[in-house]
Structures are given as structure tokens and as C-alpha cells.
Amino acid sequence: MNAGLRPIRSYVLRQGRVSPAQQRAFETLWPRWGLSYAPGPLSPAEWTSLFGREAPLVLEIGFGMGEGTVAVARGLPHINFVAVDVHMPGIGSLLKQIGEAGLENVRVMRHDAVDVVEHMIAPGTLDGVHIFFPDPWPKARHHKRRLIQPAFAELLASRLKPGGTLHLATDWEDYAIQMLSVLRAVPALRNTVADYAPRPDYRPLTKFEQRGLRLGHGVWDLVFRKL
Template sequence: MTRPDETPESPAADAAAAPEGVPFPKAIRTFVKRGGRTTTGQSKAFETLGPQFLASFTGQPIDFEKTFGRQAPTVLEIGFGMGEATAHIASGLPGTNFLCCEVHEPGVGALLKRIGEQGIGNIRILQHDAVEVIDQMIPEASLDGVHIFFPDPWHKKRHHKRRLVQPALVARLARRLKPGGYLHCATDWQPYAQQILEVLGAEPLLQNTAADYAPRPAYRPLTKFENRGLKLGHGVWDVVFTRR
């Protein structure tokens, strides 16, 4: 989850600014890197678990079998916040590999700590800009799924261009899904849910699994953040499309 710990910057306009295969200018990012205190436990997790569970950004196509030490379906997660939902999902789906992109250091440390505490072995973390990872490291038709949970909604109209789910990024992701692979987005901001539904619906490689919004899949847990919102009367919308 991207919010509240990490906010994407301008993936629609910026991600479209350079074609695939062309290095990104340093100014282009899909996030705004925020400060935050890394706890002692998180720092220890970096030291003890980082060598095993942190993957390096190489700019070269990733070998999933080598990275995870096995052949298994692979899901890409973009922005996981503090990693609560990620750890829960990975624990519940031990036969699936999860490649997770997040730049917020306390969040990465928190997920590493959860990995150690819960004995999770099917997560690898890339602490790098997701668009560069997608363009330079993820081969086409290689992913079984993509998760984007609670990205920053950028409520003000003048900031809508900064929203993560935009046509340019969705087209990139669709090409990297295997036929039958899925793209699952979730948000608690209805106007953003409507935009996500429209953007995914306009991508010719994708088809909706529901008439509009999908029921929450069993693998996605209700996080503390989401539960707080539900108690305040906020809705949550899941959008799940599959690759044709």
C-alpha cells in the first residue's frame, strides 16, 4: 500500500515521457520520497534479512527462478506501505512469489521485520522506482498478477495527473501479465475508484472480472488503516481485471 507512508508522484505524464528501453531522466519518479524514522528493529532486519530478501535493481531482465530459488507464479506489488497486507497475503499464498516495490525505508524495514517474525520465504523486495523496475527488469508476459493497494488518491483535481493508475502505466503492466494474469487495484476514495475502472476498462489487453467493481478477493485482508475507514463509514472498492 502506498498511502499513508508513501505517495506516488506523476506516473501518467512522466512514465509516458520516455519510451520503454530509454533510461529515465533522474527527475522522473513515481513517488515522493518522505522522511521517517527507521526503528532499531527495522535496522536490525535490514542487516540480518536484507541480504536474503532485498533484490538489487540491475536494469536487466530479472530471473524469477534465480531470485526466489524456485519456479512459481509471480505477483508484482507496487507500494506496500508498512507491509502488513503484503505479509498476510504472502503467508496465505506460500506457493506464489511476491516481488514488492517500495522506496520508503521504514516501510521496507518493517516488511523485512515481519518476514523474520513470521518466517515468510516467498517475498523479495526491490527498493526502487516501480516504473524503472517494470520497464527494465520485468519481461513481457512474465507476471501472474499485479497488486496496487490504496495508492495516494491525490484528492485535488489539479493533482489528479499525479495519480499512480494512469493509461501509460496500465499499458506497461498489461503487457507484462501472462494471458489470464490479473491486475488488482483497491482504493477507499470513490472518485479514484471510478478513474481506475475507466482506465483499466480502456486498456484493450484487459477485461473486467465483474460488471464494475469486484468483491474483495479472499486473499486481500482488511488492514488496520482500512478498518478505521470502514468504521467511519468510508467505502472500499476493488477493481480486478485479467489479461486477455
């Protein structure tokens, strides 16, 4: 990792209980849908061959249990998705859902997305980046662990193609404010709206989010475009 990027990780690797179904999904489906980390950028031809077709490429960082990933990938079948997380139960859960749905347009990675973006994705490769509800790290002394920081935002922008979009969502107002100020400071990015964007149709409303909205909690979407 270069000096500009945080040596501090945005997650804590918890053991987490992997259910027998998640473990089985991992063993049987990883060979078909998993993508192992390698510290060198994939060429456009390698991305095409990985998916068996040429299509716009969107990176999702931090998919949790993967319900959102599956909904988005089903709704946007013309897009190739690379979904990255570090959390083993979630990897098993997403693979299981992909297998059940027979989704051809998703590949799953188990690795720190900061390394993936820095080392596996060449500049100007991505048509989009989705980061939905990244860990909020609410305590002030943990804010340094938040994923959306100036150096990482610059790195993400460099990996987007001109016209590509960076879509973030959070339900923590102070993190939304931080996201807005961090993204606004990246010269290669432009906000698509004045500040927070309406939720794009492709991002499904999760149960958790519906409940939060009923309780009067806010959700903030940010959609920036690469110049």
C-alpha cells in the same frame, strides 16, 4: 523512461524516521530477502533461481509498512511475491516481519515501481499485480502524480501473462472511478465483473479499512484479467 510514461513520480521521498529495529532488519535481512534494481529484465530462469523454485509470480506495488504483504504471502504460500516500495521505514518493517515469519516466498525491492516494471520485468512474465491503496493525491493539481494512468496501465498489462490478473483497491471514490475508466480503456485487459469486484479473500481487511467501513466510507476493488 520512455516518452509515454510520466516523468512525474507518484511519491515524494520523505526522510521518515527509521527505527533502530527497522535499520537492524535492513542490515541483516536485506542480503537474504532484498532484490536490488538492475535495468535489465530477469529471465524466467533468473526468477526461478531468485526464489529457489518455479511458482506463479505476483508483483506488489507500494506495500507501505508491509502488514498486508505478509498476510497475503502467508495465505498464498504457493505464489512468489516481489514487493516494491521506495519508503525506507517500510522496507525495514517488511523485512523484519518476513524474517520473523521466515517467509520464503517474498522478495523486497526499494525502487520506483514504474522503473522496475518497465526495465526489470519482461513482457508476459507476471501472473498478477497487486496495488492496494495507492497514494490518492486528492488535490486536482496533483492528480498527475497518481500511479494509475493510461501509459502505466498499458505497461502493466504488457507484463502480465495471458490470464494474469491486475488487482487494485482504493478508498477514494474519484480515484476508483479513474481506475475503472483507465483499465477499461486498455485493450488487453477485461474486467472480471461488471465494474467493482467483491474483495477477494486473500486481501486482508486492514484496521484502517475496518474503521473506514464502520464510518460508512467505501472501498473499491478492481480485478481485471489479461486476455
